[in-house]
Amino acid sequence: MKSTPLHLDNKKGLFKVAIVYRIHTDKAVSSALQLAGQLKKQGIEVYTAPEQKKIPGTVLMKQAREFQKISLVVVLGGDGTYLRSVRLMQTHQVPIIGFNMGTLGYLAHHSPEKLTDTVLKTLNGQMCKQNRSRLQVSAYRKGSKKPMVLTALNDVVLERGSHSQLIHISIKLDHDEVHDVKADGLILATPTGSTAYNLAAGGPILDPEAPAFVITPVAPHSLTHRPLVVADNKVITFRMESFKAIAHLVVDGQKVMDLKSGDELHFEKSEIDHQLVVAKSHNDYKLLRKKLLFGHKV
DSSP, X not given: OOOEEOOOOOGGGOOEEXXXXXXXXXXXXXXXXXXXXXXXXXXXXXXXXXXXXXXXXXXXXOSGGGGGGOSEEEXXXXXXXXXXXXXXXXXXXXXXXXXXXXXXXXXXXXXXXXXXXXXXXXXXXXXXXXXXXXXXXEEEOTTOSSOEEEEXXXXXXXXXXXXXXXXXXXXXXXXXXXXXXXXXXEEEEOTGGGGTHHHHTTOOOOOTTOSEEEEEEEEESSTTOOOEEEEXXXXXXXXXXXXXXXXXXXXXXXXXXXXXXXXXXXXXXXXXXXXXXXXXXXXXXXXXXXXXXXXXXX
16 A cells, blocks of 8 residues: 655644553553653653553543644554554544554554654654545434444444344445345445454455445355445445344444444445554555465465
8 A cells, every 4th residue: 555754743843642552461551651751751742542541751631632732642552452542532633653562463563672763763754654544434323313423444343132133234325225134244344444354254355545345244144145345435324124133333343332123324434534654664465464364375
């Protein structure tokens, strides 16, 4: 994917860095403390992102709107922590750099061994960014005209509840009916999320620059139901048609609400892209080969 030089906003002549760390991992906690100390020595203001225990010597952020003043977000953890940082920022567009202190580390792929040096290189304009498309989700209760609005970087999943019934979902693109699906679940993934649950469920890998989303059924009742790649300039509608079954709405791995018959989800490409910080030498397919063994001979 094409990367562009990253030039961070130097707020009033002073860089401001927010840290999101994996709370229950000793390495992430100690690295957060160490990084904060090193950055402060460089005259950089350091913040602890909301909903975390304050890192000593930093300022604790309390609301998402405070990200307006932040130059860079540093994530210390795995991909789950990375997605949590995106969730904390809501609609604020701030570049994020992630350091792998989890398992896979596909989004948080930078080496923690060079933590401080890499962050300083980022602040000094020696790194690049990739703009990744996001989904905007509008969830409508049956008969309601006021939706719950959410955004997703990876995917939105409808999965059946604890009952044994399959969920029944009708799909539209703009105003055109596509088909109905009866399945254990349904995934709508971005190009970034195409290598996550979508891939495990048999969906295709999308190039990060592809102007598309992919709809993938999970264990469909019919063999004729296959993943569908759709243009990202269309409005996608999922409607719950099940009369008894309940579906869980899961956004980037977090359960948001239960859906019942007549509830609708409207999806469209978010106007605000996600900014992923990468090295100048970064290659997306090299990362695929390294992390997911893409194309490896067996």
